[in-house]
Amino acid sequence: MPLRRCIAVIGVALVVALSSLPSDAAGAPSHDPAKFVKWLGDEAIAILSTPNATPEERKERYRDLLDRGFAVDTIARFVLGRHWRAATSEQRAQYRRLFREYVLDTYAERLEGYAGQTFEILKAVPLNDVDTIVRTEIRQPNGPPIRVDYRVRQRSEAFKVIDVQVEGVSLITTQRSEFNSIIARDGIDGLLELLREYGPDVVKPK
Numbered sequence: 101m102p103l104r105r106c107i108a109v110i111g112v113a114l115v116v117a118l119s120s121l122p123s124d125a126a127g128a129p130s131h132d133p134a135k136f137v138k139w140l141g142d143e144a145i146a147i148l149s150t151p152n153a154t155p156e157e158r159k160e161r162y163r164d165l166l167d168r169g170f171a172v173d174t175i176a177r178f179v180l181g182r183h184w185r186a187a188t189s190e191q192r193a194q195y196r197r198l199f200r201e202y203v204l205d206t207y208a209e210r211l212e213g214y215a216g217q218t219f220e221i222l223k224a225v226p227l228n229d230v231d232t233i234v235r236t237e238i239r240q241p242n243g244p245p246i247r248v249d250y251r252v253r254q255r256s257e258a259f260k261v262i263d264v265q266v267e268g269v270s271l272i273t274t275q276r277s278e279f280n281s282i283i284a285r286d287g288i289d290g291l292l293e294l295l296r297e298y299g300p301d302v303v304k305p306k
Contacts, residue, residue: 133232134224136169136252136259140261175203175263178276183280183288186288219236219239232252234250246266246267250264
């Protein structure tokens with residue numbers, strides 16, 4: 101499942117999180133990963149509900165939510181995999197910036213696609229001292245439910261999402277495979293050029 105499809109589902113999950121759970125936190129919860137995932141949904145729906153906001157204004161607020169809720173640098177480095185070590189410092193800096201914009205553009209676009217789905221947090225399953233899987237389900241008006249699991253990591257007093265699995269398919273593992281294919285064909289500079297040129301549509305056949 102391509103990253104674009106995964107983030108489409110994630111965006112819907114964040115938007116509809118508000119629909120099934122009461123709001124009880126003004127800021128990001130620091131002791132409950134399930135409430136943290138729900139908080140992300142509250143924030144997303146607040147952005148969508150801002151009256152008279154332009155798409156660019158909403159995108160800036162999505163950028164802030166992405167930075168607060170997702171470990172973007174950790175995800176970016178994992179996705180590049182072994183190529184991270186081979187990249188120059190300049191390539192790494194460009195890649196971090198472009199990857200962040202790539203995720204943001206797709207995330208912002210797909211958040212606009214809410215169409216009556218409902219969202220339920222099923223349970224939180226601790227994996228170790230710092231990581232927890234928050235299992236959720238999106239229920240669609242005309243289709244089967246979609247399972248979305250968030251891997252949440254606690255860092256000091258804050259949580260960050262480090263991976264999302266849609267129907268068992270890992271976002272970061274899928275994206276690493278896609279980027280590896282591009283780098284094998286065009287090199288790291290080729291990947292950077294595609295990210296600059298195509299943004300969310302980076303993975304295109306030749």
